[in-house]
Amino acid sequence: MRKLTRVGLGRENIKIMIINGPNLNRLGSREPEIYGSITYDTLFSELKNRAEALAIKLEIRQSNHEGDLIDWIHEAGDTFDGILINPAAYTHTSIALLDAMKCTCIPVIEVHLSNIHSRESFRAHSVTAAGAVGIIAGFGTMSYYLALEAMLRILRE
Ligand code: CA2
Numbered sequence: 001m002r003k004l005t006r007v008g009l010g011r012e013n014i015k016i017m018i019i020n021g022p023n024l025n026r027l028g029s030r031e032p033e034i035y036g037s038i039t040y041d042t043l044f045s046e047l048k049n050r051a052e053a054l055a056i057k058l059e060i061r062q063s064n065h066e067g068d069l070i071d072w073i074h075e076a077g078d079t080f081d082g083i084l085i086n087p088a089a090y091t092h093t094s095i096a097l098l099d100a101m102k103c104t105c106i107p108v109i110e111v112h113l114s115n116i117h118s119r120e121s122f123r124a125h126s127v128t129a130a131g132a133v134g135i136i137a138g139f140g141t142m143s144y145y146l147a148l149e150a151m152l153r154i155l156r157e
Helices: 039-055 066-079 088-092 096-101 144-157
Strands: 015-020 058-063 084-085 108-112 136-139
Touching: 015 039, 015 066, 015 144, 039 058, 039 144, 058 066, 066 084, 066 096, 084 144, 108 144, 136 144
Parallel strands: 015 058, 015 084, 084 108, 108 136
Antiparallel strands: none
16 A cells, blocks of 8 residues: 555645446436436546646546456555545445455545435445445535545545
């Protein structure tokens, strides 16, 4: 685990990996009443701009395959300071993802665009949440900005 912030180095050294799960690459193409109408590319290019203004390096990835998400959590543990993850539908099913999140030595924040507690009952339970330091859900695209801010505060402590 990189301990830059814990030994007092500046925020400009912070590297955060953002991992997005299945179908999130299709953002903006349907259900705008739930997920908004912004596209995946626009959301994450704007978030990247915000991070750059704060001198934080973001690595943004998306996959529709569970194993990719797990491999990236492992990889992030070696070279990144924190992970923001939206596991999408795997939130509700994946013990493998939960195990990977629990195993990594860097903080993980789970992010959701929608309020998973106000939707279908099968979305109300997050299998993966127990592997996160916390969850931010229901604020649309703002969820990612709030999660980024929360991660910076965690890393600064
Ligand atoms: O609210 C979230 O961020 C979710 O993780 C999104 C997942 C859903 O399965 C979770 O229950 C909650 C769905 C991702 C699919 O995203 C799309 C959104 C709009 C258009 C196409 C895909």
